[in-house]
Amino acid sequence: MLTPKARGPLSQAVNEALAIAPDRVDVPDAGSAEDAAIALWTLYELHYRGFDDVDDALEWHPGLLGVRRDLEQDLEDRLRSRWTPYTPTGDVGEELFAYVAAHDGPSLAKHVQSQADEEQVLELFRLRSIYHAKEADPTAWVVPRLSTGPKAALMELQFDEYGDGDPNRLHSHLWALGMDALGLRADYGAYIDDVPPEILEQNNVMSLFGLHRRLRGAALGHLAAFEMTSSMPSRRMAQGLQRLGLADAMVAYYAEHVEADAVHEQLAARSICGALVAAEPSLAGDVFLGAFTCLDLEDRFARRQLAEWGVA
Amino acid sequence: MSEAESYDHPDVVLCPGGPMLLRGDHVVQDSDGVAHRTTRPVSAVCRCGKSQTKPWCDGTHQVLPAKLRPA
Ligand code: FES
Ligand SMILES: [Fe+2]
Ligand SMILES: [Fe+2]
Numbered sequence: 001m002l003t004p005k006a007r008g009p010l011s012q013a014v015n016e017a018l019a020i021a022p023d024r025v026d027v028p029d030a031g032s033a034e035d036a037a038i039a040l041w042t043l044y045e046l047h048y049r050g051f052d053d054v055d056d057a058l059e060w061h062p063g064l065l066g067v068r069r070d071l072e073q074d075l076e077d078r079l080r081s082r083w084t085p086y087t088p089t090g091d092v093g094e095e096l097f098a099y100v101a102a103h104d105g106p107s108l109a110k111h112v113q114s115q116a117d118e119e120q121v122l123e124l125f126r127l128r129s130i131y132h133a134k135e136a137d138p139t140a141w142v143v144p145r146l147s148t149g150p151k152a153a154l155m156e157l158q159f160d161e162y163g164d165g166d167p168n169r170l171h172s173h174l175w176a177l178g179m180d181a182l183g184l185r186a187d188y189g190a191y192i193d194d195v196p197p198e199i200l201e202q203n204n205v206m207s208l209f210g211l212h213r214r215l216r217g218a219a220l221g222h223l224a225a226f227e228m229t230s231s232m233p234s235r236r237m238a239q240g241l242q243r244l245g246l247a248d249a250m251v252a253y254y255a256e257h258v259e260a261d262a263v264h265e266q267l268a269a270r271s272i273c274g275a276l277v278a279a280e281p282s283l284a285g286d287v288f289l290g291a292f293t294c295l296d297l298e299d300r301f302a303r304r305q306l307a308e309w310g311v312a
Numbered sequence: 313m314s315e316a317e318s319y320d321h322p323d324v325v326l327c328p329g330g331p332m333l334l335r336g337d338h339v340v341q342d343s344d345g346v347a348h349r350t351t352r353p354v355s356a357v358c359r360c361g362k363s364q365t366k367p368w369c370d371g372t373h374q375v376l377p378a379k380l381r382p383a
Contacts, residue, residue, distance in 0.1 A: 231371030262369040263356040266327050
């Protein structure tokens with residue numbers, strides 16, 4: 001992948017710094033939320049697969065890390081300001097299920113199931129591809145930060161995301177097969193220049209939670225909410241694709257998620273978050289910050305996209 | 313929590329209001345007598361009877377009224 005297009009003065013300055021690797025990196029203020037979001041996304045990407053046009057050594061460039069830190073602080077402040085703090089008093093798994101069930105938001109999957117046209121569905125896939133091409137990767141950062149109980153529990157789930165050792169079943173690979181069958185680009189980050197700020201923020205949050213040991217509770221709460229809101233929406237997606245006669249390979253991706261995430265939601269809520277809070281009770285609040293953030297950011301994206309399509 | 317303790321890791325877990333988790337490789341016979349082999353390290357077997365992907369859970373139990381959900 002090449003460096004994404006700049007979306008304002010800050011991301012322009014970040015891209016220039018990535019090109020010339022100056023000793024000091026001075027950047028202007030962001031011109032917009034979108035400018036800040038793409039700059040942060042670009043800086044995070046250095047820790048995943050990097051860019052063909054950027055020196056791999058810049059992953060740990062102190063000047064760039066400083067820019068990243070400022071952008072992360074703004075993002076985390078924003079997330080915390082949107083959230084009403086909540087600390088569970090009983091069983092964490094049960095409370096997570098209740099917390100997610102009590103949340104009501106717009107559903108893109110319902111629109112795809114019954115109304116969306118082919119063009120809208122393909123657009124949705126281009127936007128979702130930014131995450132699905134690195135599906136489960138942001139959560140993998142969390143593994144070494146955990147103690148025995150939650151570490152084993154998280155790996156039980158992650159192993160399944162990664163195909164149980166079979167590359168043909170790796171979820172991001174199933175996604176790529178679906179994209180290819182639909183005639184869309186399956187390569188990593190292919191549509192980054194097309195995605196709106198809501199998608200960038202969803203992605204950046206997963207990296208923020210994954211890359212900061214301090215935020216491991218939020219990372220696992222985010223995972224739980226993500227898995228808990230996947231099974232039924234995945235079936236709606238599969239039904240929408242079938243209604244439109246779209247590629248079986250993408251139907252297969254969603255069918256796998258109906259079944260896998262019915263398991264994963266139980267594991268994430270009960271064995272992963274349950275074990276984490278048992279081992280580190282002080283992280284209980286952050287688990288719910290993560291869960292809330294996952295639900296809230298999906299709402300923001302869904303509202304934007306439905307409005308763009310004139311649906312809501 | 314001490315790292316030297318031992319941990320619960322049951323082969324079968326009954327999830328309140330939801331499926332039965334099954335760890336390991338098993339063949340599950342559904343109510344029509346059809347055998348289904350597990351395909352993942354942990355599988356969720358539907359207990360509410362309303363899944364569309366039986367014998368596996370598909371999350372449908374979540375939208376059932378409390379009295380129709382398995383204990
Ligand atoms: S127990 Fe989950 S669908 Fe029946
Ligand atoms: Fe997945
Ligand atoms: Fe999953």
